[in-house]
Amino acid sequence: MTLIGNWTYPTPIRFGAGRLQELPEACSEAGINRPLLVTDRGLADLPITRAALDVMEASGLACRLFAEVDSNPNERNLAAGVEAYRAGEHDGVIAFGGGSGLDLGKMVAFMAGQTRPVWDFEDIGDWWTRANPDVIPPIVAVPTTAGTGSEVGRASVLTNSQTHEKKIIFHPKILPAVVICDPELTVGMPKPITAGTGLDAFAHCVEAFSSPHYHPMSQGIALEGMRLVKDYLPRAYADGSDLEARAHMMSAAMMGSTAFQKGLGAIHAMSHPIGAVFNSHHGTTNAICMPAVLEFNADEIRERFDMAAAYLGIEGGFDGFRAFVQELNDQMGIPRSLSEIGVTLDHIDELAEKAIQDPSCGGNPVALTVENLKTLFRRCV
Numbered sequence: 001m002t003l004i005g006n007w008t009y010p011t012p013i014r015f016g017a018g019r020l021q022e023l024p025e026a027c028s029e030a031g032i033n034r035p036l037l038v039t040d041r042g043l044a045d046l047p048i049t050r051a052a053l054d055v056m057e058a059s060g061l062a063c064r065l066f067a068e069v070d071s072n073p074n075e076r077n078l079a080a081g082v083e084a085y086r087a088g089e090h091d092g093v094i095a096f097g098g099g100s101g102l103d104l105g106k107m108v109a110f111m112a113g114q115t116r117p118v119w120d121f122e123d124i125g126d127w128w129t130r131a132n133p134d135v136i137p138p139i140v141a142v143p144t145t146a147g148t149g150s151e152v153g154r155a156s157v158l159t160n161s162q163t164h165e166k167k168i169i170f171h172p173k174i175l176p177a178v179v180i181c182d183p184e185l186t187v188g189m190p191k192p193i194t195a196g197t198g199l200d201a202f203a204h205c206v207e208a209f210s211s212p213h214y215h216p217m218s219q220g221i222a223l224e225g226m227r228l229v230k231d232y233l234p235r236a237y238a239d240g241s242d243l244e245a246r247a248h249m250m251s252a253a254m255m256g257s258t259a260f261q262k263g264l265g266a267i268h269a270m271s272h273p274i275g276a277v278f279n280s281h282h283g284t285t286n287a288i289c290m291p292a293v294l295e296f297n298a299d300e301i302r303e304r305f306d307m308a309a310a311y312l313g314i315e316g317g318f319d320g321f322r323a324f325v326q327e328l329n330d331q332m333g334i335p336r337s338l339s340e341i342g343v344t345l346d347h348i349d350e351l352a353e354k355a356i357q358d359p360s361c362g363g364n365p366v367a368l369t370v371e372n373l374k375t376l377f378r379r380c381v
Contacts, residue, residue: 033092113137203256
């Protein structure tokens, strides 16, 4: 099978090895002539970023780089990015990188023409309608990891550096106009990032599949996304140059992000405040929390995961699936407890209070409270 294609779900996607070369064409398709390429500090000096800039330069499209983006991007990064966007008189953004570069790039485009504070557009009710849609420039997204799926999302996660809270900012027009998914860009990912991002995609699929909300399209996507991770993440982890495995993992990442329109749950409600307070890697934090959350939700999700396990070729139904998740974590070198990434028991009350405010709570199959979240955090520490 040739792993290359042009898709239009949920937005135009150019998928396949070597397609970074089409970046200028993608910008033209989106109506961008003076793009600002937004990425994180870690990627700024890497060959893949230089390759993207060289492709743009060779095409004659002026492209500047903004890389003042932290691993958990915040409003300070956003303000600097908006300033760079306006100063350069840009007309669109290339969001380039993993979750941090993609999320911050989308936010720079979103906020470049707005007059209200970014927190006014948090994903609460219809707050997104407060934004002026006519001043949101187009975005071209180029993922360099296979996990977050932000390249096909209508939201970004932004940390409030003052309150140490992660907020989800939503607007339909920050869905990128064009996506380039080139698995060659992920070949150089180190093993811990391959593991953490891959398990982030898996968590998205697991929580979407667990959500009690009715969305059969997302349910089907989540199930196949889990299969791709099960079959190909171990291969990508073992051999970073396995281009077939890298390609399937990029697909799984987009599938997870598309599927969680159905909802997320306690895994993300917990990992968001942990990331904001302890600056932990989001996907790794999700993976640590996943086995305990599966057990917590067991009575509500057992039957559907009995069916999923059969499809995935995992023996033992739900119990077998949960055991598989822990085995996969162990295989990927994921810590077994939050204490191994710096979380301490004296933060449990604070984390639970922040977690209950997270919109991900609404998709958990068991209703979440401050008290049962405290219990979950203790199980994971």
